[in-house]
Amino acid sequence: MKQVNIGGVPEHFNLAWYLTLKEGEYKNENIILRWHDYYGGTGEMCKALRDKKIDIAVILTEGIVTDIINGNPSKIVQTFVQTPLIWGIHVAQDTPFKTIGDLKGTKAAISRYGSGSHLMAYINAKNNNWDLEKDLNFEVIKNLDGAVEGLSNGKADYFLWEKFTTKPIVDQGTFRRIGNCPSPWPCFVIAVHEDFIASNNETLKTILQIINNTTAEFKDIPSIDKTIANRYEQKLDDVQEWLSLTEWSQKLIDKKTLQHVQNQLFALNIIPEIVDYNQLTHKML
Structure with missing residues (x-):
């Protein structure tokens, strides 16, 4: 059995991971996938990827793009949530x-x-x-x-x-x-440490295939709105609104979108330079 560590925020966006873990879908493929909640969000996950405490992160696009340019030895392998994140100003x-x-x-x-x-x-x-x-x-x-x-x-x-x-x-x-x-771009991507990609390509492909099968049909899961409302202590009508606004992805983020992300971050002096698409991504074959 291959052990793999993955991190993400403990929010409704990541329920699909919980469901596939609960069903034992990774164990059926000889993979022990260990999920780690990161309450501190993107910055905490970037550090965990750098330190190899996790192999994979489900992480905000702008955060991981910034950290890769600043030396994080990881690559984006896929968009996870295609729609923007709606940030409330509180x-x-x-x-x-x-x-x-x-x-x-x-x-x-x-x-x-x-x-x-x-x-x-x-x-x-x-x-x-x-x-x-x-x-x-x-x-x-x-x-x-x-x-x-x-x-x-x-x-x-x-x-x-x-x-x-x-x-x-x-x-x-x-x-x-x-x-x-x-956010003016797709909100969540899946990023993976380069060492893990190099030595565990088939394992990574299997993990992505399992999660993609679930996210592709996520909205059709019976009573998924009630499940989310109960698990995350949210009102049912809020969950239904969120589901209507949210689309998952099973594809790698495209070059034009990543260029747009970098242009915005560079204009704000958040990143020191704009880098080539291939420095940020890894295409799964």
């Missing part, structure tokens, strides 16, 4: 902020530097024509629990995180959502 319930414009020059909570919450704060600033030098300030809060604490005690003023994941916190009255900031 503030503490009792703060005076009413609009995105009110947040100009205040402090953004981020899970860590290089994370999605960090990079999307730049996208939000650019969308609103802010001065990226003067109008952006950051407070590292590690994860969603840290954001709740940080916004509640005034260490930070606003926080970008996936809209549906934070919806229960909004419903509780802890956060208010004052706007949305969709």
Whole structure:
């Protein structure tokens, strides 16, 4: 049996992995796939890939592109979720902020530097024509629990995180959502450490085939909306809205899309250079 470590955020996007693990589909192919939850998100996963604590990551596109350019020895092998991520822009319930414009020059909570919450704060600033030098300030809060604490005690003023994941916190009255900031590209990709690709190509192909079979028919799984609502403590109508907006992919991210991602990141001074498509991707044969 081949043991493989994979990481991802413990959110509804990754339920397909849980279902295939629960059904023993990898064990049937002599693969022991160990799933690791990363509550700290993209930045934490990038570090785990670099340190070989995981072989595979289901990770935000902008985060892994940035980290590969900065030396992470990994490659994108596939898009996982084709549709954009809808980032909610959240503030503490009792703060005076009413609009995105009110947040100009205040402090953004981020899970860590290089994370999605960090990079999307730049996208939000650019969308609103802010001065990226003067109008952006950051407070590292590690994860969603840290954001709740940080916004509640005034260490930070606003926080970008996936809209549906934070919806229960909004419903509780802890956060208010004052706007949305969709990522301008497919949100999740599957990235793999180069050493694993080199020595475990057939194992990787099998893992991708299993997960792709499930995501291709994910919306047709009986009562999948109720399963998600129960497992992730979300309202059924929120889950149904999320399902209607979300499309999975079974293909490698294309050259034009990756060029667009890099152009945006370069314009924001997040990456130092734009690299060739083949430096970021590995085509499975």
